Amino acid sequence: MINWKVRFKNRNWVIAFLSQLMIVAELVLSGLHSMGLVHFQLTDSIQNSILTLVNAVFVLLSMLGIIQDPTTKGYKDSDQALKYKEPK
Incomplete structure (x- = not known):
């Protein structure tokens, strides 16, 4: 059985779920x-308007840090990433 309470606490899952729900509705x-x-x-004009709004x-959300890097815990960069001089 799916534990929906746990899934809805994961922001990445919620964002993916909502975007897929919009695709299904379309x-x-x-x-x-x-x-x-x-x-x-x-x-086409309605689809373009919706796409512009979603983007x-x-x-x-990205600017506010709500969409996060799933490879790190929380919303901050990892200690390793903070020490980078160049991307790996």
């Missing part, structure tokens, strides 16, 4: 529209 809407069950269609949110 696919479902497209499928329902092609079957004639829904008259709403995602036009802006991810840039903001």
Whole structure:
């Protein structure tokens, strides 16, 4: 059984889950529209607007340090990374 409480505490998992949920919603809407069950269609301008908004949110989250490097614990750089003169 999936422990949802633990998964929702992991910000990386939540961000991945939400982005995949949006992709599924887009696919479902497209499928329902092609079957004639829904008259709403995602036009290119709507898709571009949504993509621009999502990109802006991810840039903001990255700048705030909320999207973190999964190879380190917490939100700071590891001691090893702080000592680098050049990237490995």
